[in-house]
Amino acid sequence: MEKRSILAIGAHAGDMEITCGGVLIKAARAGTEVHMLHLSLGGRGHPRKSPAVYGPQKEEEARECARRIGATAHFLPYQDAEVPDSDEIKIAVANVIRQVQPATVITHWRSSMHPDHAAAHRVTDIGVLWAALEGMGQGPVWRGVQRVIFTENWEDPEGFTPYLYVDVTAERDAWREAVQAYELFRGGVYAFDYLGYYTALGKVRGAQIGVEWAQAFAVWPWAQRQRVDML
Ligand SMILES: [Zn+2]
Known part of the structure; x- marks a missing residue:
């Protein structure tokens, strides 16, 4: 039987969940094996907690969020703001891909205001x-990787064009509940309203395809070719 697993690779724990968690929930509910790989915990992102406290907290939150999504969480041991563009991490990522055997790989768009996302x-x-x-x-x-697609992240807007839309109206509430495993998305850590922003974004993307709520992805220009036999 053809394997249909999904592997979502994020720079920081939380990146993939907040941007495409609805799509991951929908896939998991349909019986697809869903994995997330967090290159770093993002443990330096709390204004009032030290990385020694916030890092382990984020790992716990990532595991709980994965449980709510129906996914398996994997971690690499890189530091927040120090995700490298090295051969070592590429091998580590390749090894997880070999282990998980995904048909679809999801990650960040290529340009970002955050160097970790671009890396x-x-x-x-x-x-x-x-x-x-x-x-x-x-x-x-x-x-067996059939497609690599890129999430819509408020930090990665430059040149991002949504192309692939997934109707996740039925998963919106489960997504809101899943991502609130993170203190970051419950609010109060930063002034930025993550949950409000991404809930509204899903409304916009949904309107564009005629459904209530959707999450969208960019794809490579060469993945936008469509073959038809006749017009
Ligand atoms: Zn991030």
Whole structure:
């Protein structure tokens, strides 16, 4: 049987959940195996808690959020604001891809005001390639990635054009409940209203495709080609 797993790779715990958690919930409910890989915990992002306190808290929150989504959480040990663009992390990402064997890989868009997000994009891009090559990591090669798509993140707007829309009206409430496993998304950490922003964004994306609520992704320009046999 064809494998349909999804692997969402985020720079920080919370990035993938807040941007495409509804889509992940929908997939998990349909029986698709859903995995999330957090390259760092994002443990330096709290104005009043030290990384030594906030890092472990975010790991706990990531596990709880994954449980609510119906996904499995994986972690790499990189530090917040220090996600590298190195061969080491590309091999580590390739190894997780080989282990999880996803058909769909989701990550950040290529340009971002946050260097960790841009790094996550690059190491995922190379990781998918290296996972498919002999001698580039551990475990059997995996050539089954059929698409790599990019989430809509308020920090990654430059050049982002939504292309692939998923109707997740039925998953909106479960998404709101899942992401609130994070203190960050319950509010009070930053002035930025994450939950309000992404709830409203889903309303906008939904309106554009004629449904109540949707989450959208960018794709590579060469993935926008459509073949038809006749007009
Ligand atoms: Zn982030």
